[in-house]
Amino acid sequence: MPHPASPARLAAQPGSHHHAAPVRGVIAAVVAVIALASLGGAPAAAAAAQGPVMEAAVMLEGHARVGSWMAIEVYLRNDGPSVSGELRLSGGAQSRTTFGTAVDLPPQSDKTYLLYAQPPAFGGTLDVVLVDGGRTVATSEVAFTVHDAAQLVVGVVAERPEGIVPRLDLLPAENGSRAAIVPLQPADLPERVEAWAPLDRLIWQDADSGQLSPGQVTALRGWLAGGGRLVIAGGTAGGAMLSGFPDDLLPYRPAATVDVAPESLTALLGSVPADAADLPALAGPLQRGRALATVADQAVAAEAPFGSGSVVLLGFDPTHGWPADGDGAEELWRRLLPPRVAGPTIAGDDSARVNAVSQLPALALPPFGGLLILLAAYIVLIGPINYLVLRKLDRREWAWITMPVLIAVFAAGAYGFGAALRGVDVIVNEVAIVRGAPDTTEGTAQVYLGVFSPSRGTYQVEVPGGALLSSTLTAEASGGTGKLDVLQGDPARVRDLTVSFGTLRTLRAETATTVPRVRADLRLENGTLRGTVANLSDRPLEKPAVVLGGSVVVLQDLAPGAQQQVEMRVRSVPFGQPLGDRIIGPALLGNPSGTDGSALRSVVRQAVLQQLTYDPTLGATTELASESPVLLAWGTGPVLDVRISGQEPRRTGNTLYYIPLPMRVTGDTAFEGDLLRSSVVDADANFFSKDPGSISLGLGTATLAYRPVAFDGVLDPSSVTLGFDFGDGLPGQPRGSIRPLDPQPCLDEETDEPGCEEPERPDLCDPTTEGCVDREFQVPALEIFDRTDGGRWMRMQPLEPRGTYELEQPDRYVDPGSGTLLLRFVNEWHEGISFNVQVRIQGDVR
16 A cells, blocks of 8 residues: 655664665666666666666564564655556465555656565564566565564654663563563654554653654554553653644643652652752643642643553653652653553464354354254154055065165255255354544454355455454464465455355454444442443443453443443452353353354353453453453444455354543542552562462562552542461451561661661571461561652561551652552562562542
8 A cells, every 4th residue: 555655764764774775776776877878778778677676664663573463664666667566475473374465656656655464473574575467576675573472562752762762671571571672763653553563652752743644643542542551751842742642642731841849759750869959841730640740730740541551741851860860760661661461462362262253153063953853863764664665565675775865865954954054155253352442433443254155165355444454363373274365455355265165264354443432420439430331322332341350340231322320349359250251141061052142142252251351471360451440342243344256245243342431539549459550660589470369579679569540639548558468368467557667777788877777587487386487478578668758768567477557657658649659578588488468558539
C-alpha cells in the first residue's frame, strides 16, 4: 500500500544502515549514468534498461516480537519502464506465510509502500522482493531484532535521547531479560496500531508532537487503549511541544511554568538532597486522572488512565539537575515503566482461541443416539430381516446379492447422515476479542476466523477494510497446515486457501474497528463498587459482567439504550473458580454437540475467557489484570465481512467486548486485595521472585511499591496494616503497633548517621528444639520509606510471623497523591525465605 514518505526518512533510520549505503551508491551510479546520457545515446539506453532500485527498513528501528506485526517501509524509484507487480516476503514464526502488497510504478517515478509482516522466530533478516509477472525485479534485505514475550521494549522519542537512554536501569523481566531501550523519531512510529505491538512503553520529551500524522495519533490512542504506557517528560521546549496530543489523552494541559519546591516531589523521587533547589515545571489544572505532585491547586505531575493503558505527564525535567543525579531517578523510571505484564495478547500460545473457533456443530461428533439407531437398524436388517424375507421367498441364495446391496444402502445412508449433520455449506466462524475505551467507539479487534468446507476445496478469501491476515500461532508452531499467501490492501486477500474434506482452516486477523459505546458512572464506597453502566450503542450486549481483579458481578443482558445498576463487593480471590466459570457458568464436560446452540456458545466463551486470564509464567489465573473495572460483554455475529469467491458462506461468530470503565473513589476507603497493586521497584538479592501468592528472597534486599488503584484527589491515610503469612491460609493475629527502631541500625558504612547501632543477628535456634521458630517461617527485616524531612528509609521493629501490625503515624509513609507505600524487605542472615505480605491502606479520599 502506498505511503507518503521520503527516502531520506529511511536512510536516517539506524536500523537500515546495513543496506542504505549500497542503495545510495546504486542511486548515485544511476544518476551518473543519466548525466552521461546527454553525451551519447548508448549510455541513455543503458540507463533506461536499469530496473527499479529499492530501499527498505523495519519501523520502530527494527524491533519486533514473534506473533506481532511489524511495519516495513519500502522506498522504490523507477527510472526505467513501468512496473506493475508485488512486494513480497516470507514471514510468520516458521516463515510459512507469504505477505505481499500490490505495486504500480510508472516510468520516472518514486513511491514509498508499507508492507506488514510477522517476523520468524529465528534469524534477524528478511528479503523483500519486488516481483513483476513472476520475474524478480529487485531485492532488499531488512534487519530486525526479535524480543520474547516477557521482554520490555521502551521507545524514547526525545530531542536528546542520550540524556534518557543511559539512565534507564529498569527491572528485568521474570525470565531475567533486560529491557530494550530504543531511541526513536516521530516518523519511526507506524500509522497502524497493529504495528505498535512490539512497543510496551513510550517516553516523549522535547519532541514536537505536531509532527505526528492523524494516522499516528489514531494508532497511539489504540495502543494506549490496549495497555500501552506513555510518559511525557518536561524539558526545555515548553508546553507547545504537546500540541499534537489530544486533550482526552493528557491528564492536564500545561498553562504556565512554575517553580516546584523539592519537598513537593518526594512522592515521586524519594529522598531529596539537602541542597536541592527549586525546579521549573509545566503546570496546569488537573483534567483527568490523579495528581502525582502539585503546586497550590495546579498539577505539575499527573497520571490519567486511557482504556487499559495510561498517560503520565511530568511537568519537570527528570533528566537534568539533582533529580537526575540521585537514586530517586532510578526509582521514578522503574515505577513509571514497570516490567511487561504477561497476558493473552503477548503469550505465544493461542490454542484456546483456535479450539474455540473449531466449536461448530458441523465439526462435532455425531450424537450417540443417532449412531446407535443406525447401527441397530443395520444389524437387524442385514441379519434377521434379510434372512426371514429370503426364507419366506425361498430364495436364500439371493443373500449373495441382497447383502452387498444392503451394505451399499447403509453406507450411503451413513454418508448421508454425516452430510446432513455437517451440512453442504461453506461456513465462516469468527471468534474475536474487541478492545475499546469508555464513552468512545474506537477500538481494535483480534479475530480468529475459521473456514469450514464440507468437501476438499481451494478458495479465494477477501476481507474488506484492509485487516492484517496471518496464520495462527498454533498453526505456525505445528506446521500442520499448508502455506498461506496473503495480499495486503483493501480488500485484504488470501489466495488459494486449501481446506481439506470436512475440516476447518483457521486464520488470524487484526484490525481497527468500532466498539459499542458504553458509559459508566461507578464509585467505590467502603469496599463496594456501585453505580450504573449504560449501553449507548445500537447493539445488544449479552452476558455483561463487571470485573475488577478477581471480583465479578454478572448483569442482565444490556439492550441498546439500556442501563443497569451495579453493586459489587470487591475482595481478593487469588484461588477459586476460574473467571469463565463465574461469568458463563461451570464448563461443560464431554461433547456438547448434541445440546442446543447456547451450550456450544458457552463452550466457546469459556475458551476465550480462559485465554484472556492465561499467564504464560503462572498458567491459568482467576483474576483479570487491569487497573480499573472492566466490562466484559458478548455479541453474536461476525466482526469482519469475510467473502469467499463463488460461495455464499454461512457466517457465525462470537465477540467479546473488553471495555475498561472509569471509577471514582471518595470518602473513607480501605485499599486491599483487588484494590491494591504491588510492583517491584528494586531487587539486589542473590535470588528473588514474586508471584500473586508469595515472595522468595535470598540474601539481599527487595523494594516493593504498594499502590491503590487509581483515584482522583488526595488520600489522607488513617491506618496501615501490615502482616506476614506463608500461604497456608492461617489468618494473621493482631499484634499491636509497629514503629521504627530507635536508634536506627547502621545499614551503610558510607552514609551512617551518628548514633546508629549495628543490627543484631536474629537467634537462629535449632528447629528440633521445643519453642523454636522454624527457619522456614522466618520473616525478613522490614524497612519503610519515611517521606518527611527529605525522605529516608526507616528500619522497623522485628515482626513476628502470622501476625498483623498497625503502623504508627501512617501519614509519614503514605504518599497522599498516589497512596503509594514503599516497603523494603531485607534478608541479612538466611539462605533464602519465602513469605507473603498482607498490606491494607485505609484513609479518606477527597
